[in-house]
Amino acid sequence: xxxxxxxxxVRALGHRFPSVRGGPWAVCDASFxxxxxxxxxxxxxxxxxxxxxxxAVGARLRPLAGQVLYRTAAGAxxxxxxxxxxxxxxxxxxxWGFVEQxxxxxxxxxxxxxxxxxERLMGRGDRHYGRLRATAADWxxxxxxxxxxxxxxxxxxxxxxxxxxxxxxxxxxQPRLVLMDEPTSGLDVSVQARLLDLIRHLSQRLHLCALIVxxxxxxxxxxxxxTLVMHEGRxxxxxxxxxxxxxxxxxxxxxxxxxxxxx
Amino acid sequence: xxxxxxVVLDVRGxxxxxxxxxxxxxxxxxxxxxxxxxxxxxxxxxxxPSGQGKSTLMKCLYGSYGADAGQIVFQGEGGLLDLAQAxxxxxxxQRRRAIAYVSQFLRTVPRVPALDVVAERALQAHPEPADxxxxxxxxxxxxxxxxRDAARVLLRRLNLPxxxxxxxxxxxxxxxxxxxxIARGFVEPARLLLLDEPxxxxxxxxxxxxxxxxxxxxxxxxxxVGIFHDEEVRDAVATRCVELGTPSDR
Numbered sequence: 107x108x109x110x111x112x113x114x115x116v117r118a119l120g121h122r123f124p125s126v127r128g129g130p131w132a133v134c135d136a137s138f139x140x141x142x143x144x145x146x147x148x149x150x151x152x153x154x155x156x157x158x159x160x161x162a163v164g165a166r167l168r169p170l171a172g173q174v175l176y177r178t179a180a181g182a183x184x185x186x187x188x189x190x191x192x193x194x195x196x197x198x199x200x201x202w203g204f205v206e207q208x209x210x211x212x213x214x215x216x217x218x219x220x221x222x223x224x225e226r227l228m229g230r231g232d233r234h235y236g237r238l239r240a241t242a243a244d245w246x247x248x249x250x251x252x253x254x255x256x257x258x259x260x261x262x263x264x265x266x267x268x269x270x271x272x273x274x275x276x277x278x279x280q281p282r283l284v285l286m287d288e289p290t291s292g293l294d295v296s297v298q299a300r301l302l303d304l305i306r307h308l309s310q311r312l313h314l315c316a317l318i319v320x321x322x323x324x325x326x327x328x329x330x331x332x333t334l335v336m337h338e339g340r341x342x343x344x345x346x347x348x349x350x351x352x353x354x355x356x357x358x359x360x361x362x363x364x365x366x367x368x369x
Numbered sequence: 370x371x372x373x374x375x376v377v378l379d380v381r382g383x384x385x386x387x388x389x390x391x392x393x394x395x396x397x398x399x400x401x402x403x404x405x406x407x408x409x410x411x412x413x414x415x416x417x418p419s420g421q422g423k424s425t426l427m428k429c430l431y432g433s434y435g436a437d438a439g440q441i442v443f444q445g446e447g448g449l450l451d452l453a454q455a456x457x458x459x460x461x462x463q464r465r466r467a468i469a470y471v472s473q474f475l476r477t478v479p480r481v482p483a484l485d486v487v488a489e490r491a492l493q494a495h496p497e498p499a500d501x502x503x504x505x506x507x508x509x510x511x512x513x514x515x516x517r518d519a520a521r522v523l524l525r526r527l528n529l530p531x532x533x534x535x536x537x538x539x540x541x542x543x544x545x546x547x548x549x550x551i552a553r554g555f556v557e558p559a560r561l562l563l564l565d566e567p568x569x570x571x572x573x574x575x576x577x578x579x580x581x582x583x584x585x586x587x588x589x590x591x592x593x594v595g596i597f598h599d600e601e602v603r604d605a606v607a608t609r610c611v612e613l614g615t616p617s618d619r
Binding site: 300311328348352361 | 387390391428432433435458476478479480509
């Protein structure tokens with residue numbers, strides 16, 4: 107168990123936005139590892155650098171310092187930010203998924219739900235219309251969307267439905283790593299519960315690794331086996347989620363945990 | 370590290386204090402030099418007044434609390450492991466099957482039915498598909514049904530009305546939630562079973578069921594550490610009582 111290889115290694119990652127000259131580092135000296143089959147939460151308040159870290163891990167932003175190493179399905183280690191753009195794009199549409207906080211940012215609103223799900227499959231070279239449609243319908247069912255609405259554009263969907271569609275769109279190629287930025291915020295509590303259940307179920311069933319940014323400690327508690335706490339750009343504490351929440355060591359984590367009603 | 374063959378857990382000189390940074394760094398010593406050995410089939414009852422660190426010790430054993438000093442040597446799957454030094458992944462691996470914890474509170478994903486809350490632990494205990502393997506629906510369905518069967522057996526023994534099995538436990542009464550927690554703890558035989566007041570909200574009939582379950586676990590060789598405020602239950606199951614001393618520097 108201890109000898110299993112990680113899926114991803116983040117080493118001394120740092121980033122500062124050039125627009126803020128001489129400003130503070132948005133992310134500073136962040137190091138951690140991710141393993142297949144686990145859900146890891148990044149918690150912390152707004153502005154703590156959670157999303158910047160997630161974007162740098164997902165190669166949507168080139169960090170000023172540090173490395174992100176990813177072990178591909180073929181078993182080779184890739185230095186993500188040193189790799190050619192073509193390879194990064196290839197990873198992003200096959201082995202990785204990215205679920206945006208606002209589903210509208212992660213979907214194409216004017217094409218049908220089915221086409222949204224099928225896009226990644228087509229990017230992989232699948233052109234068989236009947237098969238694409240069947241897979242899309244199957245995934246709509248898996249995320250509890252009515253397959254009868256396969257031809258509807260997501261514009262006609264509610265917020266919770268769009269978020270589930272975005273998840274289906276990302277998971278259809280069975281990615282090994284899914285990054286999620288506040289996937290449940292802004293949704294009704296009942297919709298949130300359904301989404302939590304879905305993410306948990308999919309991570310267990312598909313053995314995928316999910317890195318989830320959330321400000322909601324309850325979400326971290328229910329979904330994540332491990333949690334990283336960010337404060338002013340630094341990971342101040344990381345470990346088992348229940349250990350981090352029940353026996354926090356860092357003053358900031360103690361403040362965070364004591365500030366919510368029932369973490 | 371070494372342990373006699375039948376020793377499952379050997380706690381050596383365990384210390385635990387809480388540092389409250391929001392209260393000017395005040396320190397609360399809770400466990401002071403606690404040592405404890407538990408063998409296969411033993412049931413050690415932690416006794417003493419509230420505030421002596423009984424629950425704290427349980428949480429240290431489960432890894433929910435860190436230890437400041439001392440060792441928690443556990444004869445786990447794959448050999449000896451000092452739980453006080455274990456990495457998160459080592460701890461998670463032991464929790465999947467070898468260490469079970471019945472806490473006083475039930476926390477679950479809101480939509481999951483009671484039956485699956487219990488079955489989940491049995492399902493987790495069995496090997497997951499390896500990295501990169503395609504998910505096999507038929508195989509999963511079979512494993513899930515086996516796990517649910519095991520869950521049904523326990524929920525029936527614990528007299529949980531069948532009408533509740535398909536409902537999420539969030540709205541259940543305290544006693545019903547406690548029985549879900551108990552079923553979850555017993556559904557997969559563990560090497561080390563931690564019980565934090567497992568009968569606090571149960572009626573006499575269900576208390577007797579829990580006593581039976583503990584006896585069966587002991588007979589299978591499980592090492593049990595528990596807090597039992599109910600003296601009748603404690604007398605029935607405990608092979609030994611251990612009183613945690615007041616920290617001398619408090």
